[in-house]
Amino acid sequence: MMIWGVSLATCAVVAAASLQEPLLIPHISSAKKPLVNSTELQDSITVENLLARAKHLSKIADLSQDQYNHPTRVIGSRGHQGTLEYIISTLAGLGDFYTTSNQSFAAVTGNVFESRLVIGSDVPKSAAPMGLTPPTKDKEPVHGPIVLVSGDGCHASDYPSNVTKSIALIRRGNCPFGDKSELAGKAGAIAAVVYNNENGSVQGTLGAPSPDHVATFGLSGEEAAPYIARLQKGKPLDGIAYMDAEVAAIQTTNIIAQTVDGDPDNCVMLGGHSDSVAEGPGINDDGSGSLSLLEVAAQLTNYSVNNCVRFAWWAGEEEGLLGSDYYVSVLPEEENLKIRLFMDYDMMASPNFAYQIYNATNAANPDGSEELRNLYVDWYKRNGLNYTFIPFDGRSDYDGFIRNGIPGGGIATGAEGIKTKEEELMFGGKSGEWYDPCYHSLCDTVDNLSLISYVTSTRLIAHSVATYAISFEGFPKRSQSISTEGYARDVKYHGHKLRM
Ligand SMILES: *[C@@H]1O[C@H](CO)[C@@H](O)[C@H](O)[C@H]1NC(C)=O
Ligand SMILES: *[C@@H]1O[C@H](CO)[C@@H](O)[C@H](O)[C@H]1NC(C)=O
Ligand SMILES: *[C@@H]1O[C@H](CO)[C@@H](O)[C@H](O)[C@H]1NC(C)=O
Ligand SMILES: *[C@@H]1O[C@H](CO)[C@@H](O)[C@H](O)[C@H]1NC(C)=O
Ligand SMILES: *[C@@H]1O[C@H](CO)[C@@H](O)[C@H](O)[C@H]1NC(C)=O
């Protein structure tokens, strides 16, 4: 069987599995298995199994020690390669229930080794390099006047001719940071600084690399204000920018596993990301979601399905949703239409968790997104648990699906947001602190997971899979002509970093 979007590389899963099963036990063909039952599938999810997988993943992250001086599963690292091999071999051990494939694609990784911005005689505290920024010339400090760009710097005409050999100072808003950096580069700037149009620093990314990008920093609105005032009065201001960074092109891999059984024209699809950031092992982000999927995939093999179930482990999520974007971008229309919905599972075990549901509605997203949202709502209610809605704003791998007309949604348990007093009453934990104090850092380890959140979330994942594997009754049909222009224009994120 051929799964769309995937090279010819379909794994020889059958041979590997037969090594584990004594041949004398008659193989029960999947057709004779009982139809999946949500209650039973949920009950098959245990803390023990999830924790055992997380401990294993932790050892895999340690494989990067030599390269990075700490554990990580960032794309291109041994820890990520080990993660892919673990997922592939686990699926191989499940016999012929799934067709498993690899999908390789070109990705970019960015590394900033050192950076510094000096304006006048100040070193602004909020100055932060943008993701995927190129270095300054020869990876050396560059020096020049600071030139204020007109408007939002979204048009070439906003850049005065004296931007040449200068550091362009550009207001945030209206177009992606990548466009601003590119326009600054084309105008001859030696570096660019995008200052916030509201309070707070700018943790942004330039997105897809362009040969015209220049070294680019984000700067908070508060810190930028006095410099802007000065420049507007026509008083000169000098600066030094230094960026020792590299942007490298590598190949990485998505893994897709689809049930052999079930209507292949009506698939429920779900995904988590196999990679972590470079800063740590990423056992919660998104080791947890990846392993939840793997455990549900394993338990599902005891049953049969009416509709096809397709699991995805995306790579390059942390670099800006690269794997899921690629997957959707190469889906032909007729294959796109076979995906009835996509469910995103990113961060299931945040230590200071809240049970969060993406507030995906049919008003703003493809039809069916809201039905999925309500499935999660009903489950939390039925189980006597509290939940909150969070913005559905492009921060994870659902983004490409929504942009391409496929209904979607998902659950999460919290990243760098701050738990409110009200949420402390609803979920326990500590208000005033991040949902995951170890978000994108070295302490995102197996020791800092909430096991109760982990098992609860994974049971809900099991429920979502079982529900749609049985039937799409009452779930909106896919339609070709869905406009997601509003969504595409308005989302501020593309992955965890701001894009504009
Ligand atoms: C798929 O990728 C995994 C991880 O890189 C690798 O171990 C496996 O051999 C690949 N399988 C195929 C069929 O290419
Ligand atoms: C699912 O399994 C539960 C527990 O075994 C059982 O009570 C329920 O009747 C089953 N549901 C269906 C539809 O068979
Ligand atoms: C650059 O040109 C602009 C507009 O012509 C002017 O306002 C600004 O003072 C100039 N800056 C420098 C450093 O020459
Ligand atoms: C932004 O920061 C300034 C200076 O710190 C402060 O006066 C102002 O109230 C802040 N605005 C908002 C909306 O928080
Ligand atoms: C399937 O069911 C059997 C019997 O209930 C159980 O031992 C096993 O753990 C289940 N899961 C898998 C993946 O075989």
Ligand SMILES: *[C@@H]1O[C@H](CO)[C@@H](O)[C@H](O)[C@H]1NC(C)=O
């Ligand atoms: C969810 O989204 C809807 C429509 O997009 C909006 O009206 C509602 O206020 C949102 N709810 C929350 C809690 O954000």
Ligand SMILES: *[C@@H]1O[C@H](CO)[C@@H](O)[C@H](O)[C@H]1NC(C)=O
């Ligand atoms: C749900 O939240 C309320 C406060 O809004 C709290 O009283 C209740 O105990 C919470 N329920 C659970 C199961 O934690």
Ligand SMILES: CC(=O)N[C@H]1CO[C@H](CO)[C@@H](O)[C@@H]1O
């Ligand atoms: C932020 C946080 O909770 N870190 C904890 C992670 O786990 C280690 C080991 O148990 C603790 O020492 C940290 O305090």
Ligand SMILES: [Zn+2]
């Ligand atoms: Zn994530």
